[in-house]
Amino acid sequence: MALYNEKVMDHFRNPRNVGALEDANGVGESGNAVCGDIMKVYLKIEDGIVKDVGFETFGCGSAIASSSMATELIKGKPVEEALELSNKAVVEALEGLPLRKVHCSILAEEAIKAALEDYYRKQGLPIPQKILDYKPAVEEDH
Amino acid sequence: MKIYADNAATTRMSRRAIEAMIPYMEEVYGNPSSLYSIGQEAKDALESARETVAGCLGCSPGEIIFTSGGSEADNQALFSAASAGERKGKKHIISTAFEHHAVLHALKRLEKEGFEITLLDVSGSGVVSPKQVEEAIRPDTCLVTIMYANNEIGTIQPIAEIGRICREKGVTFHTDAVQAVGHVNINVKDENIDMLSLSAHKFHGPKGVGALYCRKGIPLLNLIEGGAQEGGKRGGTENVPGIMGLAAAMQEACDKIDESAAHITPLRDRLIEGLERIPHSILNGDCKKRLPGNVNFCFEAIEGESLLLLLDDKGISASSGSACTSGSLHASHVLLALGRAVEIAHGSLRLSIAEDITQEQVDYMIKAVDEVVAYLRSISPVWRDLQEGKREFILK
Numbered sequence: 001m002a003l004y005n006e007k008v009m010d011h012f013r014n015p016r017n018v019g020a021l022e023d024a025n026g027v028g029e030s031g032n033a034v035c036g037d038i039m040k041v042y043l044k045i046e047d048g049i050v051k052d053v054g055f056e057t058f059g060c061g062s063a064i065a066s067s068s069m070a071t072e073l074i075k076g077k078p079v080e081e082a083l084e085l086s087n088k089a090v091v092e093a094l095e096g097l098p099l100r101k102v103h104c105s106i107l108a109e110e111a112i113k114a115a116l117e118d119y120y121r122k123q124g125l126p127i128p129q130k131i132l133d134y135k136p137a138v139e140e141d142h
Numbered sequence: 143m144k145i146y147a148d149n150a151a152t153t154r155m156s157r158r159a160i161e162a163m164i165p166y167m168e169e170v171y172g173n174p175s176s177l178y179s180i181g182q183e184a185k186d187a188l189e190s191a192r193e194t195v196a197g198c199l200g201c202s203p204g205e206i207i208f209t210s211g212g213s214e215a216d217n218q219a220l221f222s223a224a225s226a227g228e229r230k231g232k233k234h235i236i237s238t239a240f241e242h243h244a245v246l247h248a249l250k251r252l253e254k255e256g257f258e259i260t261l262l263d264v265s266g267s268g269v270v271s272p273k274q275v276e277e278a279i280r281p282d283t284c285l286v287t288i289m290y291a292n293n294e295i296g297t298i299q300p301i302a303e304i305g306r307i308c309r310e311k312g313v314t315f316h317t318d319a320v321q322a323v324g325h326v327n328i329n330v331k332d333e334n335i336d337m338l339s340l341s342a343h344k345f346h347g348p349k350g351v352g353a354l355y356c357r358k359g360i361p362l363l364n365l366i367e368g369g370a371q372e373g374g375k376r377g378g379t380e381n382v383p384g385i386m387g388l389a390a391a392m393q394e395a396c397d398k399i400d401e402s403a404a405h406i407t408p409l410r411d412r413l414i415e416g417l418e419r420i421p422h423s424i425l426n427g428d429c430k431k432r433l434p435g436n437v438n439f440c441f442e443a444i445e446g447e448s449l450l451l452l453l454d455d456k457g458i459s460a461s462s463g464s465a466c467t468s469g470s471l472h473a474s475h476v477l478l479a480l481g482r483a484v485e486i487a488h489g490s491l492r493l494s495i496a497e498d499i500t501q502e503q504v505d506y507m508i509k510a511v512d513e514v515v516a517y518l519r520s521i522s523p524v525w526r527d528l529q530e531g532k533r534e535f536i537l538k
């Protein structure tokens with residue numbers, strides 16, 4: 001059996017939304033180079049809608065696929081929905097990740113939350129409780 | 143183009159090795175311990191294989207025992223020497239920080255049992271100096287175990303000099319030569335080696351079979367209790383077909399060792415030169431004191447697993463010391479021992495080439511790696527930070 005399923009490989013080989021957005025109004029990052037994964041998410045939010053989204057990722061196959069899928073899931077959605085995106089939804093949309101790669105989906109959720117927080121801060125809006133309360137799910141071995 | 147460039151992980155079996163095995167499955171399938179003719183024929187074959195292996199290493203057949211592979215040979219060597227040392231009240235062992243886990247984990251166990259372990263520093267070139275060994279030897283040192291060639295970065299250690307020092311000081315010297323046998327010339331007598339581990343699948347033989355050379359007079363401890371096979375030092379009916387494959391592959395590899403090296407080494411150097419042209423990259427390990435087929439690089443701001451997956455898409459089978467490819471989520475202990483920063487160790491690539499490599503394949507690999515590294519950097523936030531001066535390059 002291959003390391004990843006076809007869906008994951010598709011998002012790894014042909015990542016959607018890859019690249020920085022010049023006119024982003026919310027930027028967030030998660031992970032660190034020592035662990036071997038960093039994700040950076042760029043959001044362009046207009047009228048409460050995620051009009052555009054981009055990402056840059058340093059990491060393994062599942063990290064790139066998770067960034068691609070997570071950004072796909074919030075693109076065109078109201079900010080409130082983007083706020084609700086969970087790592088579980090990313091794993092489900094990818095039709096599963098190997099157990100020890102689930103942390104990559106957590107990083108994707110974290111990066112999106114961080115980008116949303118940056119957006120609220122820049123707009124001078126109160127940070128939603130959802131973000132203030134957010135604690136990334138515990139990763140096994142990092 | 144399909145290129146298998148992971149010969150340090152395992153090799154394709156040679157036709158001669160396969161053919162050497164078949165008769166011992168189909169016709170001469172007797173148990174070497176049986177007295178009737180097909181048993182005795184198997185026994186004769188086994189002993190001729192032992193002679194072949196001994197001939198390649200420069201020892202006598204009685205000094206070779208067959209094992210299930212390199213890991214078992216390493217374990218038996220270490221536990222035997224430790225046990226012999228303990229009987230004399232000597233409980234200090236010297237090794238290096240970048241041994242294979244078969245050695246490092248056995249040492250961990252010995253440490254728990256009260257042995258003191260000194261791991262020599264290999265930072266920089268990935269080559270330990272004989273002087274380091276000499277200075278580390280103490281009156282209570284019972285064993286020096288240093289690999290002949292490293293499995294990740296391919297660096298070759300000054301085994302003959304270390305052997306001479308150990309012999310002078312009366313310390314047992316074991317070398318894990320799993321990566322070296324069949325690739326570099328070895329003579330255990332000339333190099334004063336007391337114990338040596340080898341594994342068939344690293345030189346175009348079958349998997350799951352290896353051997354331990356143990357100099358006459360060095361006591362061995364059984365890992366496997368059982369019948370009187372292998373001089374009573376390893377119970378269990380011998381893997382006759384596997385051993386025949388091992389001997390045939392070893393003879394073949396040793397016969398053309400210089401010819402193979404003469405073909406592979408310049409292509410290895412071409413590959414190294416090509417990859418060195420990629421900015422912010424570095425060769426891991428000494429550029430000359432290395433196995434003819436080993437190339438190991440780190441590339442800044444990328445991660446090894448994605449590199450391997452994209453190379454696989456281009457038909458290249460390679461390996462990496464990245465945490466994500468290790469199964470343990472830890473970066474390679476070898477690259478860390480070399481002194482590489484963790485984030486750099488994640489971006490490593492090992493290409494290990496064999497006799498069938500061509501210049502066309504080397505040039506294809508250089509191009510493929512260059513393209514994949516450039517692509518992964520183009521989507522890497524670390525690379526952006528480096529470009530924008532928000533982060534300092536580690537590899538200049």
Ligand SMILES: Cc1ncc(COP(=O)(O)O)c(C=O)c1O
Pocket residue numbers: 150151210211212213214216242244289291292293318320321341342350351352
């Ligand atoms: C240096 C070294 N030692 C030991 C081993 C273990 O050999 P085997 O796979 O035959 O147990 C290997 C192979 O992975 C190796 O490269």
